[in-house]
Amino acid sequence: MTDWRAVVAGFLTATVLGLIGLTLPGVGQLAAGLIGGFVAGYLAGGGLARGFWHGLLAGALGGILVGLLIGLFVALAGWAAGPAGGMATGVAGIGIFGASVLLAMLFALESAIAGALGGLLNP
Known part of the structure; x- marks a missing residue:
């Protein structure tokens, strides 16, 4: 069973450290994901x-x-272009969301490896 308290704590840790890590591009983001x-x-x-x-x-x-959030923004921005623009950007927004979910899972592998180490240290 998933312990959502642990997931949210790890997410918040990675988010805060990621914001601080913006001063060290690349290294700060990597460390934030690992620590989270x-x-x-x-x-x-x-x-x-x-x-x-x-x-x-x-x-x-x-x-x-x-x-x-990006997918919703793109989908909503199309309303300014009328019905055809709304439909086109709505489809684009769904595609952006799908692609970002796949990329999120790929980038989450570093967090998963660090999580495995954390779980091993706290049996």
Whole structure:
């Protein structure tokens, strides 16, 4: 069963450290994902697989939320172009959201690996 408290704590940790990490492009974002995943895995405990799962969820949550917001913005922006523009950008918004979910899962792998380590350290 998923411990959502651990997932949210890991997500918030990664978000705050990611905002601070903007001063060190690349390195700051990587460290934020690793630390956020570790926090989620450690708080969830229960071993390697449980930590991996919680780190994956914490790492992917941010990307999914950002993708949803960008997809909605693109879809809503098309209303200014009338019905045809609204339909075209609505389809584009759905595509953007789908692509961002796939990218979020790809980028969440680092958080998942760190979460597995955190879960291993808190059996």
